[in-house]
Amino acid sequence: MTDAVPTAEEARAIAQVAGQPYSELPQDLYIPPDALEVFLETFEGPLDLLLYLIRRQNLDILDIPVALITQQYLEYIRLMDQMRFDLAAEYLVMAAWLAEIKSRVLLPKPPSEEGEDASDPRAELVRRLQAYAEVQQAAVNLDELPRMHRDVFPARAEPMQFDAPKAPPPELRELLVAFSELLQRAELLSSHKITAEPLSVRERMSRVIDRLSELKQAQLLDLWEVGEGRKGLLVTFLATLELVRNGLLQLHQDAPYAAITIRLAGAGQA
């Protein structure tokens, strides 16, 4: 299956082809600082790295010089001002965990309390690695399933000799509720992505662009639709200002106090 998920190995091969300075396979948990960026993109996280080390290098991950690595990770934190600190932190946590396991294995076991099995700290690590190895494999298997629109495609024929009636439009309620939920979500993302202009202005903005594509250039009064009264003029004016502010329109004035000509941005250069 050519579409299988790239393994860490393949991903790294790409990095090598791309001429990244980093071409060495990692030997242990130590990551050269200049390779950190590539590294963080290559591995899905510390568990991924550990599995890689176990599989490729046959490395005994408890046999790593933990003190050295810890020191190096601490150094990254100093180096990383605007890098992906959170990700590196996860590696750091992992290194610390390994250090803890190692120290507990080395220390003589405290006399266990009655019946309580002083569990070996390594068991948890093994459990997690196994669980993650399974997930990785499951992901590859999942990706290999025939997928709609990638491997298989819906077979359709037109019912052309008779008219397929169109589905009814959505209920206004459905539309507005969906939008209201989006607004609430978007508000969490950023408070000023969606600002409130009156809808009449929004609608007019589209019409102004439409008119200008036709007329090429116009004056404000040309865009005002007769019979709309002062409110219509105000709406047109506001719509024009908003379009200028968004860089969609350009205003030209040949001389002070001369009439202002409105054009679509970029239209004059053609």
Added chain:
Amino acid sequence: MSKTDPKEIIRALLLVADVPLTLRRIEQLLGDDRALSSRQIREAIMQLQREMDGSSVELVEVASGYRLQVRKEMAPWVSRLWDDKPQKYSRALLETLALICYRQPLTRGDIEEIRGVTLSANILKTLFEREWVREVGHREGPGRPALLATTRQFLDDLNLRSLEDLPPLPELTDPEKLEAALVRLAPKDQVMDIHLQLAAESQ
């Protein structure tokens, strides 16, 4: 794969394409690896046509090329597909449509930015097909992206006189005001229903 019957490839292409395919296009899609002459392709098409004799599908040539269609004898059954079941519009489509409505004119990129996900081509296609959305121009800048806006058809289909009839943005985030606006917007004969429904719900 190299032995795949060109007839079957053509069948697959016609079943998946959403527009008729010209002979030239079919030739192109078959690829250089199996340089077939137009004559060979036409023969494969005729073979397909013969195979479909007596089935409910036919391969026809229309002005813009070849396409598969369900025979009109099937109309009594096929038309039932649309009788019931109002189509359910996806959340993504509704959000996109509402955004175009409230933020027009805007580009596809604007929509993606606000919604935080890539916009599938299908959604825009549906909106254009229904003539609810149109392009009104282009924004200057890299790629000159198209500016999208709603249409008269959209207003008609949703029973609105103008966009002004829709509740203003601030009302949308307040559930109570939204409810009030919806009642206000509902066609007269539905208002009673909604009142009754609300009354029933509040009990």
Added chain:
Amino acid sequence: MSKTDPKEIIRALLLVADVPLTLRRIEQLLGDDRALSSRQIREAIMQLQREMDGSSVELVEVASGYRLQVRKEMAPWVSRLWDDKPQKYSRALLETLALICYRQPLTRGDIEEIRGVTLSANILKTLFEREWVREVGHREGPGRPALLATTRQFLDDLNLRSLEDLPPLPELTDPEKLEAALVRLAPKDQVMDIHLQLAAESQ
């Protein structure tokens, strides 16, 4: 018209419907005039399936019903119909999906714990957008985190009838190597367990 072959009507229906059709729905659409039993319909479907053997189309059953699809052997040609390549998903996304798939319902926190990294908001957003994943409730406890599960759309899109059709939880492709390493890592009394477990899984 009364003599129209039900098999051909079913073919037409499946070609025109844009969603899979359940047996019940097909029964309905065939209409009262030709009261066919489910068994007869199923037979007609099987007959269609046999007819399509060796062609580029197949009739499959997925979670929401029966559908006609172009076989995956055709993908090299069919995908030329569009300019954009089908989306390729990142390992992070696929691992997340696999977890939701096999361990549902579970929370975002569960996923993060198993994968050992923070889950980017984009991944969940994409999964929701595809309508492959939905919230099915909340776990009691601090923050009442949402419980995630896969949808019927997910099953449809991956050609599955039910979650039971999923490949069994993976057999590792390199069990010996991993086993050796893990055994080396594990405390003595656990080695046996792992051996037993791996032996059981490989059967």
